[in-house]
Amino acid sequence: MTDKPTLLETVLQAFRDSGLSAAITALIGGILAIAATVTRKAFTNEAMLARLDRELTLERERLERQRAEDRKADADRLARIETDIRTMRDLMFEAFQRGGAD
Numbered sequence: 001m002t003d004k005p006t007l008l009e010t011v012l013q014a015f016r017d018s019g020l021s022a023a024i025t026a027l028i029g030g031i032l033a034i035a036a037t038v039t040r041k042a043f044t045n046e047a048m049l050a051r052l053d054r055e056l057t058l059e060r061e062r063l064e065r066q067r068a069e070d071r072k073a074d075a076d077r078l079a080r081i082e083t084d085i086r087t088m089r090d091l092m093f094e095a096f097q098r099g100g101a102d
Contacts, residue, residue: 007034
């Protein structure tokens with residue numbers, strides 16, 4: 001842990017050393033320091049959330065592009081398979097037609 005005095009200890013020390021006005025000043029200074037820390041943390045957390053939101057949006061867009069590419073590749077492959085099936089059907093039909101005429 002640190003040897004840093006707490007806000008209450010600082011106020012009591014200022015009261016013993018310099019009286020009531022110094023204690024009040026130390027109390028106000030401590031409160032302002034705490035407020036500054038809380039504010040800084042809040043802005044830091046807000047900035048972190050904004051960055052994470054941007055990264056999440058980019059990742060979603062990347063995944064959607066990848067899915068679109070995969071769907072296109074699947075559709076192209078399916079079209080080639082269907083073409084091959086039609087070609088084979090036509091060839092077999094021709095072979096049966098010629099075989100029956102002999």
